[in-house]
Structure formats: C-alpha cells, structure tokens
Amino acid sequence: MSRKQYISPAIIHRLPRYYRYLSIIEKEGISKISSKDLADIMGLTSSQIRQDLNSFGGFGQQGYGYNISELKNEISSIIGLNNHFKAIIIGVGNLGKSVANYMDKAENGFEIVACFDKSDDLVGTGLLNLKVQSINNLVNFCTENRIDSAILCIPSEEAKQTVKALYDIGIKSFCNFSSYDISLDYRDIQVENIHLRDSLMSLCYKIADERI
C-alpha cells in the first residue's frame, strides 16, 4: 500500500483496531476474509472498510476478499510498528509500573529506554531491565539521547511542568495519562490522551441514560 496525502484522524484511530481484529482472526486459523465479514465483526460497514483501505492505495482484489496475514502486515507497516521508537516513562508509581510491564510484553511500536521518578524511594530501583532515574536527570538524559516520545504517568500539575521542559528541548510526542490537556498549550505536538475520568464519565452517562 502507498500512503495518500491526507488521512483523517478517524482512520488513524481505526488502524490499531484493524490490527487488533486481524490478529484475533489470524489466531483462529482463518486466512481469508471478505470486507463484509470483517465489517460485521468490527461493527463497521464494508464500504467503510474499503474506503479506509483505499486511503492507503487499496488492498485486496474485488470479489476475492483480504488475505489476513498480508493485510495485517501491511497495516503494521502503515502504523510503523517496526520503528521501535524510543520512549521514556515519567512516573513509576503503580500506573507507570503497569504501563512499563504492559509495553514490555505487547508489540506497540515503542521501546522503553529509561524511566524517571521524583521519589527518592523509587530512584535506583529496577523496572524491566532499567534503573529508575531521578527526575532531575530528565532533561540531561533527553538532551544526550535521542528520545521519540514521553509517557506521562504523573499528576496533572507535574505533567504541565514536565511537558514544558521536554518541549523546550524538542520532544513533541506524548502519551498522556494525566488530565492536563497538552494541546491547550502546544499546537505542534503529537499526543494520545488516556483520560480515565472521561471514560468513566461516559460510562456513567450510558448507565444513567439507560435507567431513565
């Protein structure tokens, strides 16, 4: 597949879903699937699937369906999973630890190369095969090593200061678990927000709505 000029955010967010569903289907030993069957499984329409894949120059032959492992590999290459981007984890409390352990196991395009915390109790302890560094080393480390992305597992106020320090030395990609909204202050960044409270509130709405 070749990449066309503009890919909408909605399609970008569907790519990991394609990858996830194709992995499930592949594990079940299925080697081929029609756009209709894939659409049914994913809760999409077959025309939407064809349109999505056409954004990347199309894939599959009309009437023959998609070869699962080929499509999965193509999507992996579109996402850029083989890049092994270098990421750091900031904050290694319970959340940071669980994120580190998760990222160590599952293919996701990133490799954790360092982790930082402000707590003296945690600095020097081990996480994965790394030693937790003091947050005071953060800027120095990131100046001396090429870092592609920072994963923020710290509260909102600390996240704000940390993003400023990292942005000032050229780091513009963040996976953000805090409720600080980075894109309010910076426009030229890449960010994925995991706002747990937003998800809980959406769920709360759905439950409340059903009981009306």
Next chain:
Amino acid sequence: MSRKQYISPAIIHRLPRYYRYLSIIEKEGISKISSKDLADIMGLTSSQIRQDLNSFGGFGQQGYGYNISELKNEISSIIGLNNHFKAIIIGVGNLGKSVANYMDKAENGFEIVACFDKSDDLVGTGLLNLKVQSINNLVNFCTENRIDSAILCIPSEEAKQTVKALYDIGIKSFCNFSSYDISLDYRDIQVENIHLRDSLMSLCYKIADERI
C-alpha cells in the same frame, strides 16, 4: 436542560470534555464565556457547541454567553455524576491499584465498593478502605449486592471468562482495560474500553507519519 430522544456517541464522548474544560476555566475565576471562546479553547466550532448543547434542550441566551458554573452543573447532571454508581475493581495489580487510587480522588460518578484478585498474596490486603477479596467470591458478592459496573484490570483471557460470569448474573456495564473486545461477544452491554495498545499504535503512526 431536558434530554431529547437520541444523543450521538460523539456528543456523549464530548460531555466529559466539556466538564473538564469548564472546570479548568472556572478555576481560573472566569464566570462567563461565549460559545466562540469556549470553542477556541476546546478546538471545536461555536456552531458545534451550540448544536451539542441544543441536544439537551439548549442552554444560555443568544448573545449573553454561558454562565460557567451553571453550565458545568447542568453537564454534571446530564452525565449523572451524582449517581455514585457502585463499581467493583477486578484485578488489583499495579493497574488496578492505580485505578482505585485515582477513582477515590477524582469525581467520576462511581464509588468503588469491592475489589477482587486471584492471587493469594493480594487477597486480604487493603486497598482504599476495602479488603481485597478472592476472585472466587466474585459471583456471590455480585449476586448479593447491587453492582452497577465492573472495572476490568486483568489480562484479556481472564477478562473473557469474568465478563461471561458477570453477564450471566446481569451485570452489563464494564470499564475495560484489557484488550478483550467485549462488544464482539455481547451487544446489549455498556462498555468503555481503554485500549492502551491502540493509543500507543496511534501515536506510533503519527510519529512515523511526520518523519516520512
């Protein structure tokens, strides 16, 4: 505000964002805001904001802007934040612990009433003001107590079995951190998925895309 018949999933997902931004603006001591200014801050258009709020019967007077704290309270009541739905946490490893601590602090519409784990090392330990229970008690506990939602902080395979057991006794609302896609197997449920790998992959795509 009164609720009209159908509210689109996109609006439902924007409600917590409204609440979050209004909280930030309120903290800055601002008491009134025009739909244009709110739109600029949130990266939306003013017509979209008016449309969203019109879904709930409208709010604010043309030309006078919105009263921040009134609008925030209305949105809180639309989301149903005062319901204090009863939730349980399943899996109290690092992830479950961080979710429990987070939920204990931030207003989100839920109250944690029990937590469960399969590990003998964790059963009987304390989390918040609760004692971690054995996963073997899960079905009994949920049969005897009214539970509104289960928060799944366990791996995909365990999540699948657990959802089945809970669904069979009538629990149909889940906050899901595992990569198991509950809506593949059940259609009549409410679920919010927090698929960390999907977020990482989207971020990976964005970084790779910028470097082409």
